[in-house]
Every structure is written in structure tokens, then in C-alpha cells.
Amino acid sequence: MSEETVVVIVEDDPNIADLVEMYLRRDGFRPYQANTGERALEVIEQRRPKLVLLDIGLPGEMDGIDVCRTVRAESDVPIIFLTARDDEVDRVLGLELGADDYVTKPFSPREVVARVKAILRRADGPSASDRPPIIEVGEHIVVDAGRREVTVRGDAVALATREFDLMQHLAERRGLALSRRQLLDGVWGADWVGDDRTVDVHVRQLRKKLGDDLALETVWGVGYRLD
Numbered sequence: 001m002s003e004e005t006v007v008v009i010v011e012d013d014p015n016i017a018d019l020v021e022m023y024l025r026r027d028g029f030r031p032y033q034a035n036t037g038e039r040a041l042e043v044i045e046q047r048r049p050k051l052v053l054l055d056i057g058l059p060g061e062m063d064g065i066d067v068c069r070t071v072r073a074e075s076d077v078p079i080i081f082l083t084a085r086d087d088e089v090d091r092v093l094g095l096e097l098g099a100d101d102y103v104t105k106p107f108s109p110r111e112v113v114a115r116v117k118a119i120l121r122r123a124d125g126p127s128a129s130d131r132p133p134i135i136e137v138g139e140h141i142v143v144d145a146g147r148r149e150v151t152v153r154g155d156a157v158a159l160a161t162r163e164f165d166l167m168q169h170l171a172e173r174r175g176l177a178l179s180r181r182q183l184l185d186g187v188w189g190a191d192w193v194g195d196d197r198t199v200d201v202h203v204r205q206l207r208k209k210l211g212d213d214l215a216l217e218t219v220w221g222v223g224y225r226l227d
């Protein structure tokens, strides 16, 4: 990880922010802090981070969700939410904010750094020379892994990072029943500590966004299969 990798930590609890900053710094990142939503937008604008860690509950006019919406309007910088409660997780996932990941407090700073690295590895992506193929799923859906684009009947559908990753993973394994665990390992990585619900939520989003043309079946007692 290069020394130039700027990460912005948006967190109003100085103890948490300082701890995460210390761990990031130790791993060679260049962290900057912001303790309100308004400040976060300034710092992100100034520092052009490679990734943003974003607390949801923030003092002032803007909470983390507002910040995410505002940032997403003009940037696809990876965002990891720092959530305090389980219901915040549901809210974050349900809002389709395009967050790339989340960690629930209390978290270990080591875990946060591991997530940051995993997301950045993913964001770097494969090089142009090994551009993966275009996969046709059924008659109407095309997954273009190189452009990270899914089209339904020719129209591009906006997917969050993980949603696309899941769709690509399923498309590459069409016809196979995959367990939630296999999907977690394959898409989120073996070191992911989240639960099966994460897969279900993302499957729900794919079904909603891709509609009836998506033949993504629930295989009872197993998981999911894309036909």
C-alpha cells in the first residue's frame, strides 16, 4: 500500500477516530479526520481520498447518510460505513446508498484496516490486459466485467460495488447452486466476518434492480442459483 493512499475518517468520537487513524498510519496510509458531515465534505474535496470511513451518527446538520448521498452524487470513492447498531446496518443496506462495506461498532481497528485494504484491492481491479469477458445471462442481461456494467435489454443498471461483484460471481457460475457461505467467500472474501444476511440483502437488491429478466433462484437449504 503506497504512502500516498489517503483515507478520510469521518467520526465525531475522537477516541475512535484517533485509534483508527493510528492503525491506518501504522500501515502506511495517510489518514485525515473530519468530525462533522460538513467538515467531511470539505476534507474529501481537499484531500481526494482513495477511501472514506463514514460514521452514521454525526453532530450538526448532516449525518453520515447525507454525506454519503452528497459524495455519491459526484464520486464513486469507496465508502465504508461505521455503524453503531444493527438497525443502522439495515438502513444503510436498504437505502441503496452505494456503500461498499460496513463495520459495526465496537470494532477492532485491525478489522477496519483489513476491510480498507480489501476494498482498495478490489477497487484497483484487474489490469486492462486481462480484461474479463462479457457474459450473457439469459436473453436480456449482459454482464460486462471489464466495464463493470450490467445491462438489461440494453439499458445500463446502476449497481453498488458489491452488487456488481455478486452479479459477476453468479454470472461466471451460471447453473450452479451456491451456498451463502460460498458467495460470502467468493465475493466478500474469506476474511469477511459478516453473516448470511449480507448475501440475502444484496440478492434482494439485484432482483429489484434487474427485474423479471433475472432468473436468480433461491435454492432452499442451499443458497442461490443463477439460471
Ligand code: CA
Pocket: 011, 012, 013, 055, 056, 057, 058
Ligand atoms: Ca457518532
